[in-house]
Amino acid sequence: NAGVTQTPKFQVLKTGQSMTLQCAQDMNHNSMYWYRQDPGMGLRLIYYSASEGTTDKGEVPNGYNVSRLNKREFSLRLESAAPSQTSVYFCASSPQTADRGYTFGSGTRLTVV
Amino acid sequence: QKEVEQNSGPLSVPEGAIASLNCTYSDRVSQSFFWYRQYSGKSPELIMSIYSNGDKEDGRFTAQLNKASQYVSLLIRDSQPSDSATYLCAVNKLSFGAGTTVTVRA
Numbered sequence: 001n002a003g004v005t006q007t008p009k010f011q012v013l014k015t016g017q018s019m020t021l022q023c024a025q026d027m028n029h030n031s032m033y034w035y036r037q038d039p040g041m042g043l044r045l046i047y048y049s050a051s052e053g054t055t056d057k058g059e060v061p062n063g064y065n066v067s068r069l070n071k072r073e074f075s076l077r078l079e080s081a082a083p084s085q086t087s088v089y090f091c092a093s094s095p096q097t098a099d100r101g102y103t104f105g106s107g108t109r110l111t112v113v
Numbered sequence: 114q115k116e117v118e119q120n121s122g123p124l125s126v127p128e129g130a131i132a133s134l135n136c137t138y139s140d141r142v143s144q145s146f147f148w149y150r151q152y153s154g155k156s157p158e159l160i161m162s163i164y165s166n167g168d169k170e171d172g173r174f175t176a177q178l179n180k181a182s183q184y185v186s187l188l189i190r191d192s193q194p195s196d197s198a199t200y201l202c203a204v205n206k207l208s209f210g211a212g213t214t215v216t217v218r219a
Contacts, residue, residue, distance in 0.1 A: 035209075040121070042201065042211035043157070058207070090156055094206065101147045101159035102206065 002026050006091050006105035013081040013112045021076040021108050023091030029103070030096045032074035034058075034066060036087040037107075043090065049074055051096070081112045116140060119202050119210035126217055132189040134213045136202030139183070146178060146185045147203040151212065157201055161187065192217045 004025045013019055025032065033048040035058075045058030049068040063085060065077045074093075078085060088109050092102040118137045126132045134148075145164055149157035163169045163176040163185065175188040185204075189196055197217050202210040 033207075040211060042117075043209040045207055048207070101149075101162050101203075102157075104156040104158070107156050 004091055004093055004103050004105035006089075006108050008108060009106065011108060011110050013078075013110065015082060015112060017081050018077065018079050019081065020078075021089055021091070021110075022073070023075065023105060024073045025091075025093040025103070026072065027093060027095075027103065028071070029093035030071070031094045032068065033092045033094075033102065034064075034074070034076045035090045035092065036060065036085075037090060038087050046076065046089075081110075083112045086110060086112045115210075116208040117202055117204050117210040119200075119213050121211055122214040124213055124215045126192050126215070128192060128194060128217055128219050130192050132192050132196065132215050132217070134187045134189075134200050134202075134215070135184060136186065136204075136210055137184045138202075138204045138208075140204065140208075141180075141183065143180075143183075143204045145205055146176070147206070148174075148176060148185075148187045149201040149203060149209075151199045151201060153198075189215070194219055 007022045030051045034046040035043040044060045047066040049055045052071045067075045091105040094102050148161040150160050151157040161176040163178045169176045173190045177186045199212040199214045201212045
C-alpha cells in the first residue's frame with residue numbers, strides 16, 4: 001500500500017525557474033490537497049481539489065497552479081520560483097466523508113536560491 | 114486572528130505523566146476536528162478525530178471538544194519518549210494550527 005506518493009523528495013531551484021511537484025494516491029480518495037509548511041506557521045493550504053475535475057484556491061495560492069489530472073493525480077506547478085517559496089510541500093488526500101481526516105505524502109523539501 | 118490557535122510550546126513532561134494540549138478556533142460553525150502527530154522531518158499522521166461535544170478516547174489519547182467555548186484539547190496519558198513530536202490541531206479538515214511541540218523526558 002503506497003498511500004500518497006510525492007516526487008521529488010528534494011529540489012533546489014534558481015529564482016525564476018519553473019517546476020512541477022507530482023502527487024499520486026492509490027486509495028481511491030475523492031479529495032486531494034497541497035499544503036506548505038514553514039517554521040512557526042504550521043500547514044497552510046495552497047490549493048485543493050474536492051473531486052476530480054474541480055480545483056479551488058486555499059489560503060496561499062499566489063505563485064502556484066494546480067492540475068487534477070485524474071482521480072489519482074494532483075500536481076502543483078511553480079511557474080517562476082521565488083525565494084519566498086522555499087518550504088516543505090505536502091500533498092494529502094481524503095475520502096469525502098468527514099470522519100477520515102487526511103493521509104499525507106512524505107513531503108518535498110524545496111529550496112529556491 | 115488566526116482560525117486555529119495552539120500554544121507552540123515546547124511542552125516538556127516527565128515520562129509517565131499526562132500531556133495536555135489545547136487548541137482554540139474562531140469559526141463557530143466548525144463541525145469536524147482532528148489531531149495529527151508529526152515527528153521531526155516526517156509528514157503528519159492522523160491520531161484522533163472528534164465531532165461531538167465531550168470526550169473521545171483511543172488508547173492513551175483522549176480528545177475533548179467544547180463547541181460552546183470553541184476549544185478542542187488532546188490528553189496523552191502515560192506519556193512515553195516516543196510521544197515526543199509536534200501535535201497539530203486541524204479544524205474542518207482545511208485549517209491547521211501551528212502545532213505544539215511535546216518533549217517527554219525520561
